[in-house]
Each structure stands twice: as structure tokens, then as C-alpha cells.
Amino acid sequence: MTGAGSARPAGGRRVPVGRCYRFELVKSFSQWRIRLLVPLCWIAPGVFVAAVSRQSTLPADTLFGRWMHATGWAGPLVLLGFAGSWGLPLLTSVVAGDVFAAEDRLGTWRHLLVAVRSPRRIFAAKALAGLTVLLLLVAGLACSSAVGGIAAVGDRPLVGLDGHLLTASDAAGRVLLAWLCALAPTLALAGIGLLGSVALGRSPTGLLLPALAALTMQLAQMLPLPVAVRLALPGYAFISWNGLFTAPTQLTPLLIAVAVSLVWAVTATGLAYLLFLRRDFTNPAESGPGRRGAAVAILPPAALLAATTVLLSTTTGAAGSGIGQGKVERALATEFAHLYRMQTAQLHRPDVTETRLRASAACSKGGERFAGAGPGNDWRCVVSWHLPDVDAVGTAVYQLDITPDGRFVADGDGPKEVNGYFLVHTPHGDAPNPLWQFDGSVELLHTTPKG
Structure with missing residues (x-):
């Protein structure tokens, strides 16, 4: 396979990453999907939380749902539980899962390389632009749901998961921290999306890969797995923020989950970067690394999961389900x-x-x-x-x-x-x-x- 460097035109000055980044941002916000998602994420959660908080029947089967009548800080936590299961994986698929595959479908790689003159800068610009859009959408979900809850119910104390009462200011800080912790698994899914977009090319599976990975991890969390395996999955950080609402706070599982998610994010993004540099951009029929690249994309994450499980088993002493x-x-x-x-x-x-x-x-x-x-x-x-x-x-x-x-x-x-x-x-x-x-x-x- 011809390396990406062979496709680099001789002479001329490379375009700075900042200019490429701005160009990719403009491209992202020119898509109708992103234009629809931005106002949706900044308006719909607040309306939803405010409407549910005023209903006579509350989502009692959802964590903190039974307290939505009592405090406005329960609403953003209810939304965070839903977002971790469905919302954030779908947003990640739309934003990160199509970053590179779109160029394959449009056949614009050669034009982009001629203009930018550096595959490395192209990758960095696309990854940073996708991250920016994703952070904007997550911020909208958190801010909108909090505003909707406070407007509908008020800034009142919140009952924690061990029954102790959190003051309004303490509840606000922990809600913010919970959403920040949820960014770690979101970044892991974004890295998986970049990897799928590079490895699978035009295939629609790359677009769905973050959502499929999140669904698989969600199903795995429902199984009676050993604690070490549960903590080794990056999706556990979507659950472990619950420990912020106990006294004392259960920080160890949360910190482990965040660290594991960030390692997955770096690993998946690094693999995507390496596969991208091996692309043969001189061949118009080339649409990605193919089966060999897909194997390269699968084996390292599987090895990472196994290694993390062994490491957590030996360092934490976790055994069995952890429920005694x-x-x-x-x-x-x-x-x-x-x-x-x-x-x-x-x-x-x-x-x-x-x-x-x-x-x-x-x-x-x-x-x-x-x-x-x-x-x-x-x-x-x-x-x-x-x-x-x-x-x-x-x-x-x-x-x-x-x-x-x-x-x-x-x-x-x-x-x-x-x-x-x-x-x-x-x-x-x-x-x-x-x-x-x-x-x-x-x-x-x-x-x-x-x-």
C-alpha cells in the first residue's frame, strides 16, 4: 500500500492546522444534521425536563426521577441517565462516525490533499472539529436541562442516593461534575467513531459503530459480569457518576472508569491516525484499509480490554459481582x-x-x-x-x-x-x-x- 506521504504534492507551503480546523468547522456546520442538532440540544432538553417536572406522574423507574417534583437538579440527572444510554452514543455517531467516510463517498480526498498538503494536518483538523461540535452538543444538553429544571421546580436541595440531603449549591456542583465525567466515555465513543470512519470507508457500519459499541457495552453492564470486567469497559463511566451522590462519595470506581475511558479514547484515535496515514490517496478506487485494516482496528481494543481487566483484578482486589x-x-x-x-x-x-x-x-x-x-x-x-x-x-x-x-x-x-x-x-x-x-x-x- 502506498503511504499517504507519496500523495503529497511537491513544493508549496502546507496549510496551517488552524486554518484547516476552521475550514472543517464550516463544513460541519453546513450539514443539515448538525444545524438541526445544535438548536435541538440547546432547547429540547429544557422543555422536556420542565414539562415532565410538572406532570403528576414521574419517571420513577429512572434514577432521580422520583425527585423531579422536589428539586430542579433532578432533571439534568434524569437526562444524563438517558443521554448515557442513547443520546450521547447517537450524537457521537452522527458527528464522529462520518468525519472521514464523507470524503470517501464524495471522492474529495485528492482535492483536499492538494489544498492542505499534509494528511497529518487533515486528520488533526477533522478530529478537532468533530470534538468541538460534540462538546457544543453535550454542553447544550447539560445547560438546557438544568435551566429547565430550575425554571420549573426551583433551586432546591437534592436527596442523594444514600438518603442524605445535598444543599442546592452542592447539588449544582455535583450535577456539573457528573456531566463532566460523562465526557470521558463520550470521547471514547468519539475515538471509536473516528476509527470506524477511517477503517470502514464508505460502509455505513462506520457511521453506526459508536452506537453499536455503546449498545454492546450497555447490554454487557446488564449481565452479572465480574467487577473487573465491568470497570474495564469504557461505558461504565456513564453509570459510575452515581457515586458522586453518596456520602462519602464513591470516587474510586468513578476515577477508574474515567481513566479507562480516556485510555480508550487515545487508543482508538491513535489507531485511526495510523490507519489514515497508510491510505493510498493516489488510487480513486481506494475507500479505506479494507479487511486488513478492520482487523487492525479490532485487535488492539480487544487486547486493551483484556489487559485492563487483568490490571484491575490485581490492583483493586475486585472479585465476583461486588454485591454482597x-x-x-x-x-x-x-x-x-x-x-x-x-x-x-x-x-x-x-x-x-x-x-x-x-x-x-x-x-x-x-x-x-x-x-x-x-x-x-x-x-x-x-x-x-x-x-x-x-x-x-x-x-x-x-x-x-x-x-x-x-x-x-x-x-x-x-x-x-x-x-x-x-x-x-x-x-x-x-x-x-x-x-x-x-x-x-x-x-x-x-x-x-x-x-
Whole structure:
């Protein structure tokens, strides 16, 4: 195969990267798809969040969805959960998956090389232009959803995934940080898009590659995989931001997920760059590296996944699903104590601290008496607590549905005075019962004290 350097015309001065970058930006924004996506990403999320926040029925099956009536900061988190699953992979496919393939379809490579005189500058300009457009779209999703939520509900405190209350300013900072962390897997998908666009040429598969990769990783996260394999997938960063909303924050899985995503982004972009430089631009029939290039594009990421899995297994000591009886009991007891105090404030009862409440939980999976482990919807827990100057021990029953990524939904199963009803009767009228049903998170890695 003739290298790209052989197609470089003799003489003449190469066009600077900055000028190429501006030219690629103009080309990007001249496409009807980008012109449609920019206003859509900056307007539609705010309208959606504001509309849903005012509905009587909330998306309770979505993380933070049940709190969209209570605070405007729940809306951008609900949208982030949806964007990580579908929105950002599709945007990445449209922006990065067609950057190089479009030139193959139009047959404009030779004209572009004559004008720019450097394949390296062409690659850099296209990659930077695609990154700029992608960042603009992601910023629109985050800003628009936050504005829509605040406008519809207000700048109010947010209930975290362990039941503790985040102040409005703290919630705003963590929402911003969650969206910033989601940029890492987005960049990984963008690198995969560049790689597919270079390796597959005119094939429409290159355009769909980021979305297909994201779907595959999403399906993998739904399987009972070992923790090390789960963390080695770049898509885990779309989930691990949940750890920002617990106290203490679960930073270790999040930092690992972000680092893995950035390594994938650099690796995929580097492979795309190397394949691009090997293109034979003097042959009009050439439309990409072909099967050999596709193999080169597949093998290094597969090796990276295997190496990352082994590295994480040895350095973190992660084994199995990461979901065990002790972790479930600690997470549930901690969250119940926080939410019990919230219910106490709603009913204007005497306040009690978590220390004096001494909440604990006893859980079993599938009716087994021995220690349970792993995800499933067959977890049953009994929470116990103590009130000052009361001899009797309070108890409440919860059915837990724990997903493989550690998220759980606790559904109250009595007594009715505590968690048996959706609403509680307060002096100011009926209000949602925080103990009836709530979301929580089990830490998959041993990174926080057990106390």
C-alpha cells in the first residue's frame, strides 16, 4: 500500500492546522444534521425536563426521577441517565462516525490533499472539529436541562442516593461534575467513531459503530459480569457518576472508569491516525484499509480490554459481582436512617440523630438463610431502629431489586405507618412518603470504611 506521504504534492507551503480546523468547522456546520442538532440540544432538553417536572406522574423507574417534583437538579440527572444510554452514543455517531467516510463517498480526498498538503494536518483538523461540535452538543444538553429544571421546580436541595440531603449549591456542583465525567466515555465513543470512519470507508457500519459499541457495552453492564470486567469497559463511566451522590462519595470506581475511558479514547484515535496515514490517496478506487485494516482496528481494543481487566483484578482486589450481603445491609441501613429523619421532619416529630437511631438491616437473597450475593429482585431486608425513651424496636420490611451495576430500588412492604403508603399526612397536607420507595447504591469496590 502506498503511504499517504507519496500523495503529497511537491513544493508549496502546507496549510496551517488552524486554518484547516476552521475550514472543517464550516463544513460541519453546513450539514443539515448538525444545524438541526445544535438548536435541538440547546432547547429540547429544557422543555422536556420542565414539562415532565410538572406532570403528576414521574419517571420513577429512572434514577432521580422520583425527585423531579422536589428539586430542579433532578432533571439534568434524569437526562444524563438517558443521554448515557442513547443520546450521547447517537450524537457521537452522527458527528464522529462520518468525519472521514464523507470524503470517501464524495471522492474529495485528492482535492483536499492538494489544498492542505499534509494528511497529518487533515486528520488533526477533522478530529478537532468533530470534538468541538460534540462538546457544543453535550454542553447544550447539560445547560438546557438544568435551566429547565430550575425554571420549573426551583433551586432546591437534592436527596442523594444514600438518603442524605445535598444543599442546592452542592447539588449544582455535583450535577456539573457528573456531566463532566460523562465526557470521558463520550470521547471514547468519539475515538471509536473516528476509527470506524477511517477503517470502514464508505460502509455505513462506520457511521453506526459508536452506537453499536455503546449498545454492546450497555447490554454487557446488564449481565452479572465480574467487577473487573465491568470497570474495564469504557461505558461504565456513564453509570459510575452515581457515586458522586453518596456520602462519602464513591470516587474510586468513578476515577477508574474515567481513566479507562480516556485510555480508550487515545487508543482508538491513535489507531485511526495510523490507519489514515497508510491510505493510498493516489488510487480513486481506494475507500479505506479494507479487511486488513478492520482487523487492525479490532485487535488492539480487544487486547486493551483484556489487559485492563487483568490490571484491575490485581490492583483493586475486585472479585465476583461486588454485591454482597454486608454491603447491601450497610447501604440500606444508612439510607433508611437519613430518610427516616426526613419523614420525621415532614410529620413534625421530635428529631433524632442517626447515631441515636442506630438503624441496622438484616437481608437475605431468595429466602436463603446464609449470606447472599449478586444482583437480583429477590432480596428481602428487615430494617430495625431505636427511638430514644422507647423500649420497643421499630422494624420495617423492604423488597430490594438490585441491578448488576449496584443500583437498587427498595420497595416498602410494611408496616403501613412507616412505608406502607405512597403519601404521608403532614400538617400542611399530603406529601410523598420518602420511605415508601427509594433508590440506592451498593458500592462495588471496598473503598469506604465499614463503620
